[in-house]
Amino acid sequence: MNTTLEAYDIELFAILKSLQQAKQNINSFIKNIWIFSDNQAAIHRICKNSKSSDQKISYKIQLKAEALFSQNIQLHICWVSDHVNIYDNEQADKAAKIAAAANYNYDVINCSNEIGISLTYLKRKTKESLLKSWQNHYNAVKKDAYYQNLHTQSAWKSLNLQLKATRIVWFSYIQLKLEHDYFKSYLKKLSDYDSDKCDCNNSSIQSSAHLLLSCSKYAAQYSKIKDKLKTSNLSLKLLLTTRDEIQAVFDFLKESEIVRRNWISN
Numbered sequence: 001m002n003t004t005l006e007a008y009d010i011e012l013f014a015i016l017k018s019l020q021q022a023k024q025n026i027n028s029f030i031k032n033i034w035i036f037s038d039n040q041a042a043i044h045r046i047c048k049n050s051k052s053s054d055q056k057i058s059y060k061i062q063l064k065a066e067a068l069f070s071q072n073i074q075l076h077i078c079w080v081s082d083h084v085n086i087y088d089n090e091q092a093d094k095a096a097k098i099a100a101a102a103n104y105n106y107d108v109i110n111c112s113n114e115i116g117i118s119l120t121y122l123k124r125k126t127k128e129s130l131l132k133s134w135q136n137h138y139n140a141v142k143k144d145a146y147y148q149n150l151h152t153q154s155a156w157k158s159l160n161l162q163l164k165a166t167r168i169v170w171f172s173y174i175q176l177k178l179e180h181d182y183f184k185s186y187l188k189k190l191s192d193y194d195s196d197k198c199d200c201n202n203s204s205i206q207s208s209a210h211l212l213l214s215c216s217k218y219a220a221q222y223s224k225i226k227d228k229l230k231t232s233n234l235s236l237k238l239l240l241t242t243r244d245e246i247q248a249v250f251d252f253l254k255e256s257e258i259v260r261r262n263w264i265s266n
């Protein structure tokens with residue numbers, strides 16, 4: 001297949017080809033045609049008439065289904081879970097893998113009549129390109145030491161960390177990550193605050209790093225976090241960007257109730 005096609009396009013193409021194949025074998029006894037696919041997105045696409053990706057091919061499948069219906073033949077397109085030992089499905093999967101590994105530099109099957117330009121492919125390439133230019137821009141611009149330390153990677157979606165926390169704990173975590181809001185290294189920028197020093201020793205700047213790593217008021221909690229994570233070294237990068245460490249920060253923020261309006265005003 002053409003290298004500018006996505007799995008989704010190819011699934012739709014395969015459904016159309018199966019339908020054409022089935023039509024060639026129709027006789028007067030056939031009342032139902034069943035096609036099985038493990039791609040839910042492709043099946044949903046056939047049910048819609050929208051002008052999104054693969055409109056042309058899904059419209060062809062719809063027309064063929066209607067033509068069959070007028071001959072009293074019902075078309076059923078069903079979803080099957082993949083890799084559940086359905087013989088034909090496994091064979092198709094094996095054949096697809098062999099073809100993909102062979103890395104042909106020509107089109108094994110010409111599908112240009114059914115799929116001209118794959119919008120799905122174009123969307124993916126556009127997103128890749130935008131993400132790359134975004135990351136290049138981010139790498140090139142001047143950043144303060146705090147952000148350099150986090151090694152931020154551009155992404156379209158935030159990582160699905162599957163962590164649960166109350167709204168206020170999430171809010172405190174985001175504030176620490178952005179170095180913005182209820183702690184003194186940020187508040188010093190406002191006229192109501194004349195010091196950015198933490199009241200634990202009146203000399204350390206009350207920053208995210210200080211509050212998560214070295215404030216003497218929370219030494220006991222830091223030990224607890226180290227025990228939980230089985231490490232003797234904590235870093236801001238790990239605490240703010242990796243799953244288990246973020247969970248430990250959530251627990252700490254919940255227990256200590258720091259980086260909140262009430263905490264800063266007390």
Ligand SMILES: [Zn+2]
Pocket residue numbers: 198199200201204206210214215216217
């Ligand atoms: Zn402190």
